[in-house]
Structure formats: structure tokens, C-alpha cells
Amino acid sequence: MNPFTNFQSRVVPLALNNIDTDQIIPARFLKTTSKQGLDAQLFCDWRYDAQGNPNPDFVLNQPRARGAQVLLAGGNFGCGSSREHAPWALTQFGFRAVIGTSFADIFRQNALKNSLLPIAISADAHAELLAAVEADPDAMVAIDLPRQTLTLPGGRKVEFAVDEFSKHCLVNGVDELGYILQQQAAIEAFEAEHPAAINTLG
């Protein structure tokens, strides 16, 4: 995993509540056995019409989305299924952070494992940011993960929460599985003390 570095970016507003993973990437695209090639399917049913032409009213098809690395969602972003294809599609499109007022639990965990930073902010900071980016498509935010701050276009610095472990993994590009496998001795000790109740093979 690549270390997560500080950056500045324009913001793509899609400030609806309860955007579910079936919108982020519809289930019919989950027949793939690869992690790659999902950027074209991001928000597919909102992004393209029935003939497959880009819907000009959808924000991802507008010039402001080009090169933008921050998505501004509403509350409970990523609710629904556990598909990690959702953060894969978002990062392949170019997003490195999603800002909202809250995130669904499974999506948050999946995002953090893919260097996609979920940033939950208060309703008033959210309203300020939304107003700023609606007024000016080129308005920029700055994200500083080590300091856990989001700088809004007007210069206001908003602190956000991220747990210590996830932050360490993101900032240093640490892969969680590597960390887990370092606990081999503890796993072996636990298994020796806790015989399995089942055997799926027998």
C-alpha cells in the first residue's frame, strides 16, 4: 500500500444521504474476478443513460470532476453491501478522500484498507463546504492526515477523527495483513487453547 500523503484538491459534490454501494457500483459488475477496471463503472446508473451516453447533469461527467480527488457525500455514505469494489472503483476514478457527515461501518473499513480516507465532519462544517464548492467549482480543500485537519476553501481548519492504528497504516503505507501475521505466536497459542467446534472438511 502506498503511503497516504497530504494533498489539496477540488471537490466533487454529491451530497445525498444514504448513498448505497449498489449506486457506487451496481452488482452486475461484480462478476469480475479482478480488482481492476472498475473506474468506468463508478456510479454507472447515475452517470450514463439507458444508451450508455454520459448524463451531462451528473457531477462526475462535469469538468469539475476531472482530476478531483475529493468526493463530498452526505450522511451514511456507503451503506448496503460489503463489496470492496466500491472503494476500488472510487480510488480508480481518482478519489483519495470522501467527506461526509457519517459513513457506513463496512464501507469505512474497506476504504481505509485501500488508502481512501473517509472524513466525517459536523453538519455545519459540511454545510459550509457544500456552499463553498457549489459557489466555486475550483474551490480547494487541503487534507492533512498526520494533523487530522481538513482546511475548507475559506481557510477554516476542521479537525476530523481517525483511529490511531488506521492513521499509522495509511501514513506509513503499512499493510494490515503483514501486521496480523506478526502475531503468529499469539494465534498459535490461542488455537492450542481453543479446540475447534467444527470441521468443515469432515
Add this chain to the structure above:
Amino acid sequence: MPRTIVEKLWDSHVVYERAGAPALLHIDLHLVHEVTSPQAFQGLRERGLRVRRPDLTLATADHSIPTTDRSLPIADEIAAKQLAQLEANCAEFGIRCLGIRSDWQGVVHIVGPELGLTQPGMTVVCGDSHTATHGAFGALAFGIGTSEVEQVLASQCLLQRKSKTFQVQVDGALRPGVAAKDIILALIARIGVGGGTGSIFEYTGSGIGALSMEERMTVCNMSIEGGARAGLIAPDDTTFQYLSGRPHAPKGAAWDAALERWKQLPTDEGAVYDRSVPIDAGALEPMITYGTNPGMGLPVGAPLPDPAQISDPQERESVAKALKYMGLEGGKPLLGHAIDVVFIGSCTNGRISDLRAAAGVLKGRKVSPKVRVLVVPGSQEVKRQAIAEGLPEVFRAAGCEWREPGCSMCIAMNGDQLAPGEYSVSTSNRNFEGRQGKGGRTFLASPLTAAASAITGVVTDVRTVL
């Protein structure tokens, strides 16, 4: 100090914990399916890792599998490749796979319990958000992403942070025509789709104690639709009776020892929950969703919400957007709205008792000629039971399609799908835009309501046809 069942399950599975990091939890059962596992197996290959505990892992094919004649080749080449990949991965890594030819193939959350693999006191994970189903047994069961699938395959462990405890206290007895599905739809309608975020539900009370195991699975299954990653029910005699004699349930002295352990699991007297919500089961009516998330539900006879009457601007916009997608008008009743399809099946309501309930309504009747009705058993075992009871004949005589086991139109990955604009009454768990096919419009309800609506061809209160 008195503990909740969630705290007991947590404490007994911590492998390693240090300050500033999530706990490492041991996983007792890892269920795998074709959609969320291929990239995890590929990750193992790239790292040169093996599956640590194939004996605690089970795979089945369910999401992209066709529900048509299984003797025919799979028409969808991409799905065929994914299904073949699952079997190849399982063979390579030594995992038992209930593939397309298996006598035990079925929806992952149906086969685990029916094989007796899901047991009280366990931790159960699967790359699927409906894994909470297994919580019905007093197991801590939750959905995980593909990176976590890879982690569990490699280590049999998962990094986890403690969740809050959320008691859903259900008292009273369901009235005729009201089903377990209505309990969970009513809960989600009350707390919203984000209401349980960061929490684990524990369903308690006489209204839960009175439910069968299959009904309890229906309730726990949709915990994620209330935002909770897991939902569970303390084991009791109903649990033990269900498990007794199942293929992987303990036998003889092991059974007696297990029973002693399982009886220690229920929440202690005086244990404190972070939050509690009461539900009066006796006051519930058949529920149905009208919108584009499972929290947009109401009693089947109630009028649709009118955006003009909603004061919160975000809520107003959200309901207005949902009604527009659904082609519905605020303030009008949903009752009597014409439908095109009825889907009976899924990990929520694809068990034998669900099929019996639907067949009970449909027996001796015909479904509306305007409606296509798909009945999809949740597993090969459910299919066998249904055949033994003569249910396929009831469904066929009524004009329903009797299909092969799988997720089918719940997720619409396998060709079973709504056409744009079509309306369905579905016993599944999600009504998101396009969930059952691009442009399709879903009303979620119980098998009773689905069967009643199949007969009339319109959204129907089952109590009027009983």
C-alpha cells in the same frame, strides 16, 4: 461485572490486544462465495500464503449462479468464469466448496445453519453484509470486505474495534398475517438505515423468544439494513432443538458439553446496553417499503409520506427523490398499486418456513396473469424439503416459476432481474435503486404479503385474503 452476550463473545475471542490498535479476534467459521473471494485468493497467491484453517472455512456458489436448469451450460460467460474460479481456488487451497453440482449448494447464509456449522458462541464472518443472519444462533457474525476475507484466509483472525451494544426489545405476540420480516422492517423504519451504525443489535424479549430459528434468522439478517454490522439473539431451547442432529452439530458427550457452554452465553442480569429501543410485536401490522432504502417502510395500509408535509429539508429531498424514482405520489396509498413481478426467496426469506407460508396463501389459487412470480428456494436442502412436502406443485399450479437455489433476483447478478420501470414485491432485503435490475422498483415485504400480492396483482394486505 454483568456482561452482555456481545461482550462475552468478544472476550472469548481476543487473540491479541495492545493499546492504540484494534483487537485481533479469532474467527470460528469463515464462509466464502464466488463474488467477494477471487481477489482475496489472488492476494494469497501473490504473497505466497496458504489458507491457515481450511477446516474452519466453507465455500458455496450463490450470487452469480443461474436458477435455471443446472444441467445446461451457464449462458453468462463472465459468471461461468467466476463460478469456475471459485471451484479452482477452493481446490488449490484445500477448501470444501458447495459448488453448482453439490447436493448442499445454496445461499451462504442458509447452508451454514442448515449444516449445523453455525453454532452459539462462535464468531462467523463472510464477505457479505448479510452474515448477521448467523447471529440468530447467538454467534457474533458480520460481513467483511475482500481485504478482510484475505486476512481471515491467511490468519483465521481479524482486526476489530468494539462496537456499541444496542438492545432491540421486542415484546408481545405477532397477530395473524404479521411475520418476522415485519418486525425487522418496522425496526428499520423507526431508526433509519443509519440508526445502528457503530452498534451490534441484540434482539431480546418475549416477541423474539416466541420466534422459530428461521424467523430469528430473518430478523438478524437485515441488521445491516439498520446500519448494524451484526445482530444477534441469545441461544435458548429453540436454538438447541434446531441444532440437534444437524450434520455438523456436536454429538453425544460433545453435545452435552457444548450445551453447558451455550447456556452461559445469554446476557447477564443487570448488564447495561449503550442504547435500547422497544417494539410492541402485538401492535405491528404487515410492513412494506415504498422507497429506495429499507428504512422507507410503512404499514401496508398507510398512506405514502407527502414530501410537502416533511419539515426537515434533507429528509424532504430524500423522500421526494425516492418517490420520483419509484413513480409514486406522496399522500396516496400504496395498497392497490399494480405490480409486475413477485420474488420469493433470498437469505432473508428463502427458507422452508418462508416457502410454506407463501404456499399456504397460494394453495388452490391462481396468481394474477399480469404478474410473473419467481419462487427460489434458498438451498438444495430447502428444495428437497419443499419437494417432500409437495410445495413445488402448489406453486406451479398457482402459476409460479419454481427455480433452482441461489441469490437470484435479490441481487440480480445472474439474469433474474426486473426490466426498467417494473415493480416487484420482493421478500429480499434491499430496495436500492436498480438493486433488482437497472431501473427496477422494489417493494420489500414478507412472504405472506408477497404471496397475497401475487394473487391480486397489486400491493395487498394479506389479512384480506387469509
